[in-house]
Amino acid sequence: MNQRILRLLxxxxxxxxxxxxxxxxxxxxxxxxxxxxxxxxxxxNLERDVVRGSILDRNGNVICDSVGPGLSMRVYRGPxxxxxxxxxxxxxxxxxxLEAAYDVWLSxxxxxxxxxxxxxxxxxxxxxxxxxxxTIDVDIQKACESALRGRRGAAIVVDAATGELLAVASSxxxxxxxxxxxxxxxxxxxxxxxxxxxxxxxxxxGSTIKMAVAAIALDCGVTSPDEIYECEGxxxxxxxxxxxxxxxxxxxxxxxxxxxxxxxxFVELGIRLGPKLHDxxxxxxxxxxxxxxxxxxxxxxxxxxxxxxxxxxxxxAIGQGDLLVTPMHVAMMAAxxxxxxxxxxxxxxxxxxxxxxxxxMTTRAxxxxxxxTPSSADVVADGMIQAVKRxxxxxxxxxxxxxxxxTGTAQNPHGSPHAWFAGFGVDGSQRIAVAIVLENAGAGxxxxxxxxxxxxxxxxxxxxxxxx
Amino acid sequence: MMEEHSQAPNASVALHHARxxxxxxxxxxxxxxxxxxxxxxxxxxxxxxxxxxxxxxxSSVPFALAHLxxxxxxxxxxxxxxxxxxxxxxxxxxxxxxLRPDLGLRQLxxxxxGTAIMVLFAVCQSxxxxxxxGFLALVGSIALLVLTLIVGEERGGARSWxxxxxxxxxxxxxxKIACILAxxxxxxxxxxxxxxxxxxxxxxxxxxxxxxxxxxxxxGAVVLLTVAQRDVGTAMxxxxxxxxxxxxxxxxxxxxLVSAGIGAGAVIVAGQVFPHIGVRFVSWLNPWADATGSGxxxxxxxxxxxxxxxxxxxxxxxxxxxxxxxVTDMLFSASGEEIGxxxxxxxxxxxxxxxxxxxxCARRAGSSYWALGAVGAANIVAVQAFVIIxxxxxxxxxxxxxxxxxxxxxxxxxxxxxxxxxLLGSTRRRLAACGGGPS
Numbered sequence: 001m002n003q004r005i006l007r008l009l010x011x012x013x014x015x016x017x018x019x020x021x022x023x024x025x026x027x028x029x030x031x032x033x034x035x036x037x038x039x040x041x042x043x044x045n046l047e048r049d050v051v052r053g054s055i056l057d058r059n060g061n062v063i064c065d066s067v068g069p070g071l072s073m074r075v076y077r078g079p080x081x082x083x084x085x086x087x088x089x090x091x092x093x094x095x096x097x098l099e100a101a102y103d104v105w106l107s108x109x110x111x112x113x114x115x116x117x118x119x120x121x122x123x124x125x126x127x128x129x130x131x132x133x134x135t136i137d138v139d140i141q142k143a144c145e146s147a148l149r150g151r152r153g154a155a156i157v158v159d160a161a162t163g164e165l166l167a168v169a170s171s172x173x174x175x176x177x178x179x180x181x182x183x184x185x186x187x188x189x190x191x192x193x194x195x196x197x198x199x200x201x202x203x204x205x206g207s208t209i210k211m212a213v214a215a216i217a218l219d220c221g222v223t224s225p226d227e228i229y230e231c232e233g234x235x236x237x238x239x240x241x242x243x244x245x246x247x248x249x250x251x252x253x254x255x256x257x258x259x260x261x262x263x264x265x266f267v268e269l270g271i272r273l274g275p276k277l278h279d280x281x282x283x284x285x286x287x288x289x290x291x292x293x294x295x296x297x298x299x300x301x302x303x304x305x306x307x308x309x310x311x312x313x314x315x316x317a318i319g320q321g322d323l324l325v326t327p328m329h330v331a332m333m334a335a336x337x338x339x340x341x342x343x344x345x346x347x348x349x350x351x352x353x354x355x356x357x358x359x360x361m362t363t364r365a366x367x368x369x370x371x372x373t374p375s376s377a378d379v380v381a382d383g384m385i386q387a388v389k390r391x392x393x394x395x396x397x398x399x400x401x402x403x404x405x406x407t408g409t410a411q412n413p414h415g416s417p418h419a420w421f422a423g424f425g426v427d428g429s430q431r432i433a434v435a436i437v438l439e440n441a442g443a444g445x446x447x448x449x450x451x452x453x454x455x456x457x458x459x460x461x462x463x464x465x466x467x468x
Numbered sequence: 469m470m471e472e473h474s475q476a477p478n479a480s481v482a483l484h485h486a487r488x489x490x491x492x493x494x495x496x497x498x499x500x501x502x503x504x505x506x507x508x509x510x511x512x513x514x515x516x517x518x519x520x521x522x523x524x525x526x527s528s529v530p531f532a533l534a535h536l537x538x539x540x541x542x543x544x545x546x547x548x549x550x551x552x553x554x555x556x557x558x559x560x561x562x563x564x565x566x567l568r569p570d571l572g573l574r575q576l577x578x579x580x581x582g583t584a585i586m587v588l589f590a591v592c593q594s595x596x597x598x599x600x601x602g603f604l605a606l607v608g609s610i611a612l613l614v615l616t617l618i619v620g621e622e623r624g625g626a627r628s629w630x631x632x633x634x635x636x637x638x639x640x641x642x643x644k645i646a647c648i649l650a651x652x653x654x655x656x657x658x659x660x661x662x663x664x665x666x667x668x669x670x671x672x673x674x675x676x677x678x679x680x681x682x683x684x685x686x687x688g689a690v691v692l693l694t695v696a697q698r699d700v701g702t703a704m705x706x707x708x709x710x711x712x713x714x715x716x717x718x719x720x721x722x723x724x725l726v727s728a729g730i731g732a733g734a735v736i737v738a739g740q741v742f743p744h745i746g747v748r749f750v751s752w753l754n755p756w757a758d759a760t761g762s763g764x765x766x767x768x769x770x771x772x773x774x775x776x777x778x779x780x781x782x783x784x785x786x787x788x789x790x791x792x793x794x795v796t797d798m799l800f801s802a803s804g805e806e807i808g809x810x811x812x813x814x815x816x817x818x819x820x821x822x823x824x825x826x827x828x829c830a831r832r833a834g835s836s837y838w839a840l841g842a843v844g845a846a847n848i849v850a851v852q853a854f855v856i857i858x859x860x861x862x863x864x865x866x867x868x869x870x871x872x873x874x875x876x877x878x879x880x881x882x883x884x885x886x887x888x889x890x891l892l893g894s895t896r897r898r899l900a901a902c903g904g905g906p907s
Binding site: 031 | 660661662663664666768770771774775777778809812813816819823830831836850854857861862
């Protein structure tokens with residue numbers, strides 16, 4: 001019989017081993033996910049007791065903080081044009097934007113406060129969520145805000161060398177004060193103030209796409225920087241005739257074509273590239289979303305295997321047709337041009353730290369894609385500098401600043417064209433890229449370029465970024 | 469209180485000494501209870517010394533007294549089991565107190581009463597006073613179970629409560645004790661129950677033994693009556709424990725297989741007949757499919773376990789009350805939130821050692837009656853702990869049984885302590901004492 005008792009003992013050992021494995025699995029291996037799940041009722045209780053972490057700009061200016069425990073104590077202090085990006089954290093409305101994306105840190109669900117239950121009870125102080133420091137520079141953001149005031153549109157400024165977003169402005173904006181009360185009227189507004197247009201607005205890129213088309217044509221070897229195009233003021237693409245609104249440009253090389261935004265030359269390049277144009281534009285993420293700390297929509301470029309009509313290629317080469325991208329796509333395209341062809345991964349959050357300053361997480365600069373070869377990027381940049389010196393983007397020029405840019409006037413079904421300016425400013429090792437779009441504001445050269453120049457001047461003056 | 473009646477001439481001197489191992493280990497248990505009390509007090513009101521310390525310490529005191537009684541009465545049972553039992557009680561009590569301070573004093577009363585009954589059972593069992601009483605106990609239990617079916621009251625889906633005035637208790641719990649005693653009585657008559665033998669008894673031989681046959685039939689009656697009360701969890705614990713006990717006594721593998729088949733079939737039938745059991749099965753397979761409805765209890769259990777993490781949130785700093793039935797069925801998960809994986813593994817280790825050591829003692833027991841008594845008692849603790857911890861962890865479908873020795877509940881606590889009393893009393897090694905008894 002003793003031998004059979006041994007069998008029971010063995011079964012019991014196996015049973016306990018199962019329990020040990022299961023307990024370890026739920027309490028150690030998968031614990032983090034479940035413990036910080038918003039469905040976990042502890043999280044709602046925690047939210048009530050914890051002072052939600054602050055959101056700061058890159059220089060420590062407070063954008064958003066809490067004056068006490070609980071979501072109702074949230075106070076938004078930052079520039080209004082940043083509100084659509086930062087979003088809200090409200091006991092009634094829930095959370096959106098960065099407040100939602102960084103909720104686990106801001107709420108203190110994750111971070112060094114995780115396990116201080118007994119200690120915090122002893123000290124008898126409320127817990128604090130983590131502080132999130134953005135890459136945004138409030139001064140540059142305010143420059144964007146004054147450029148956009150009273151208009152509908154977006155402006156986005158990025159440090160091309162690191163991918164840090166320095167300003168993400170969206171207009172119209174809404175007032176965070178009394179958001180809950182005004183909610184119904186805000187939601188029913190036609191101009192969608194809740195949408196962060198800079199990261200989520202979808203626009204035809206217009207002529208700003210020409211920097212990408214020029215770079216692709218150079219990289220694919222269908223043209224050279226010295227080739228001369230004969231512009232007669234119109235070009236035929238499939239069954240469509242595309243005109244140059246300014247008339248015939250005469251003999252232009254690629255830099256001139258960028259400078260004067262010559263449709264004829266770019267339709268020609270598009271036809272030479274053929275279906276390859278669709279394929280190569282994917283390097284600029286026009287068919288997907290650019291990864292960011294908050295969700296962003298993908299560009300709607302559709303890559304077709306064959307049977308792309310000449311009409312469609314001609315339209316695509318000048319940024320018309322059915323292509324829609326976000327202002328961030330355009331800004332990152334300009335950033336790649338000025339950063340020797342390398343598109344850095346854009347980011348909004350510089351670091352996360354505990355309320356006492358202990359660093360928890362720091363974002364490092366990472367390359368996202370080598371969109372253009374360095375030599376082609378230089379040619380395109382030259383063309384854009386020329387555009388600011390004596391081309392369509394002249395009104396972006398500022399005395400004493402090295403600025404390049406490309407304008408766009410995007411036809412759209414909603415009325416007057418959208419005015420675009422995408423450009424960059426260089427000061428020593430500092431490389432700042434900007435994209436600004438004004439909805440239904442007319443020509444990019446007259447409506448958007450001067451504002452782009454103003455923003456770049458402020459950004460270069462602030463010495464923000466790697467030039468510091 | 470106790471006298472040593474059978475002074476065997478060849479008794480080793482060490483056995484009559486003051487149970488030093490047990491004393492040291494009980495010291496550790498008392499220290500554990502103090503630490504739990506300090507932690508509970510700190511987490512609850514921020515003061516190091518509060519009422520909680522006294523309550524928690526009071527949960528360990530009866531075990532110290534039991535030890536003193538054992539030492540004074542020259543009790544010859546094992547010295548490691550009592551501290552392990554104390555540890556399980558001391559680990560469970562702070563969570564019960566922390567969840568329901570209003571029940572703290574009641575639970576303390578159950579622990580003290582249960583410990584007294586444990587000592588009683590241990591001493592009686594070690595003197596073979598309980599031998600032959602198993603069938604009587606079983607008849608009484610069956611009578612109570614039938615009475616419960618007629619006049620019992622329903623609590624938590626099971627019609628398993630019998631009330632005498634305000635005092636309620638569950639006869640199905642008491643029936644566990646009777647099943648162990650009757651099984652030890654009936655099956656120790658078989659030749660295959662001899663500790664040294666390796667032979668197996670065929671079904672004909674088992675059925676031919678009147679006592680064994682009676683035990684089997686009455687076990688069946690208890691299980692059926694418990695199922696009829698819709699207390700399927702307890703029925704399952706009794707069924708599996710008894711089959712395992714019969715296997716040890718007979719070595720009949722066919723019987724085990726047939727029993728397993730009957731059990732599996734019964735579970736399937738029960739799933740059809742009792743809708744609440746079918747729901748339990750569905751929510752076991754995927755608790756997240758209906759996390760706000762049928763899977764709610766399991767989802768809350770997982771949240772609590774996950775929130776505890778490795779080191780736990782500390783007593784008084786978690787929210788274990790969010791789990792339904794936290795003080796009874798879900799005590800393991802509830803304490804898992806505050807004592808963490810470290811504490812949960814400790815709790816599992818206590819049951820592991822208690823049952824494992826119980827089986828080891830059964831192998832060295834002085835007679836087949838004691839060996840079977842120890843096996844039966846260890847089986848009940850093992851199966852019930854596995855079923856409910858496994859249920860809390862999602863390894864098994866959740867059944868409404870308590871975590872023995874730890875969960876809140878009068879009948880459960882007293883019965884569990886009585887059962888470990890039988891285990892303690894069955895660990896006497898000397899054959900010389902077998903024939904002994906009061907002169």
